[in-house]
Amino acid sequence: MEKKTKVVIVGGTGYLGQHLLEAFAGNNGSDLYDVAFTHHSTPLPRRLLDAFPHFPAFPVDLKSGLGLNSVTQGFGQPDVVVNCAALSVPRVCEQDPDSAMSINVPTSLVNWLSTFERNKTLLIHLSTDQVYEGVKSFYKEEDETVAVNVYGKSKVAAELLIKDKCQNFAILRSSIIFGPQTVSPLPKNLPIQWIDSSLKKGDTVEFFHDEFRCPIYVKDLVNITLKLIDRWDVSDDKQMQLVLNAGGPERLSRVEMAQVVAEVRGYDLSLIKHVSALSVDRGVMSPADISMDITKLIQKLEISPTSFKDGVRLTLESV
Numbered sequence: 001m002e003k004k005t006k007v008v009i010v011g012g013t014g015y016l017g018q019h020l021l022e023a024f025a026g027n028n029g030s031d032l033y034d035v036a037f038t039h040h041s042t043p044l045p046r047r048l049l050d051a052f053p054h055f056p057a058f059p060v061d062l063k064s065g066l067g068l069n070s071v072t073q074g075f076g077q078p079d080v081v082v083n084c085a086a087l088s089v090p091r092v093c094e095q096d097p098d099s100a101m102s103i104n105v106p107t108s109l110v111n112w113l114s115t116f117e118r119n120k121t122l123l124i125h126l127s128t129d130q131v132y133e134g135v136k137s138f139y140k141e142e143d144e145t146v147a148v149n150v151y152g153k154s155k156v157a158a159e160l161l162i163k164d165k166c167q168n169f170a171i172l173r174s175s176i177i178f179g180p181q182t183v184s185p186l187p188k189n190l191p192i193q194w195i196d197s198s199l200k201k202g203d204t205v206e207f208f209h210d211e212f213r214c215p216i217y218v219k220d221l222v223n224i225t226l227k228l229i230d231r232w233d234v235s236d237d238k239q240m241q242l243v244l245n246a247g248g249p250e251r252l253s254r255v256e257m258a259q260v261v262a263e264v265r266g267y268d269l270s271l272i273k274h275v276s277a278l279s280v281d282r283g284v285m286s287p288a289d290i291s292m293d294i295t296k297l298i299q300k301l302e303i304s305p306t307s308f309k310d311g312v313r314l315t316l317e318s319v
Helices: 015-025 046-051 068-075 090-095 097-106 107-113 152-167 192-199 218-234 256-265 293-303 308-317
Strands: 007-011 033-039 058-059 080-083 121-129 169-174 204-207 242-248 272-275
Touching: 007 015, 007 068, 007 218, 015 033, 015 046, 015 218, 033 068, 058 068, 068 107, 080 107, 080 169, 080 218, 090 097, 090 152, 097 152, 107 121, 107 152, 121 152, 121 218, 152 169, 169 218, 192 204, 192 256, 192 308, 204 256, 218 242, 242 293, 256 272, 256 308
Parallel strands: 007 033, 007 080, 033 058, 080 121, 121 169, 169 242, 204 272
Antiparallel strands: none
16 A cells, blocks of 8 residues: 655644645545645634544643653654644734744754654745835745845744745735635635625625735645645655745735625625725735745646635635
């Protein structure tokens, strides 16, 4: 019998983490992969435990690295580690830069990986489009990273650490991730669901017309991750050092995102009030245009990204 690929998802209780677990649980995933996940919050939600009973869960503190050795002892050396864990709310990072740096710069995780046999483990690390300054459209991977807030700066520092210390890595600079709710629902507002529930009330809602991103459908990001894992699995020389922009195919403002939701739902477009991002104090600087060129992603992994409108339809069908 062929050896299964051992995968550890760091931050398995978060939004992307849960969607990855769901993908591994379906489509004969158990025939191909052995999967474990780490979590910081305890106790684990009952719904999560019920949904993924065969995936061992390990409590880990990424700040100190406490718990990582238990993963090695209880699960073994992984072939692939997917790091989805982050303090990802820019305002919170601004208020607590020490926590942002100690969680988002995965020093303990990288040190743990360095204890493994060389060239045997791939790190797939979730970065962000907020590593870019936001002064032009369609950033390429080779462009300079000049973050304007603590969150972005912590992610730039993480990328530098990984490039310096890791033999094999794939860094995914993700834009806004949207899609269906998770198996164990998250307390935070999900972007499309929030727009939908706001417009549904029939009141005017303000949206920024001058900030641009390339929102990515969560199942595309899952697919990208699986393709990277499978590519690593079949590679003989076990060498991968990749940085990829992981965005959707369109450059959109918050106004344009809201308009798509309104069109799909049949809401009155006049409810969408256009305002400038500069008119609202969010307690954190936000880059104006961090749209990304995803040519490299499409060519390297041979994927066809889901259009924003199709992603919105799929998201709202599950509500």
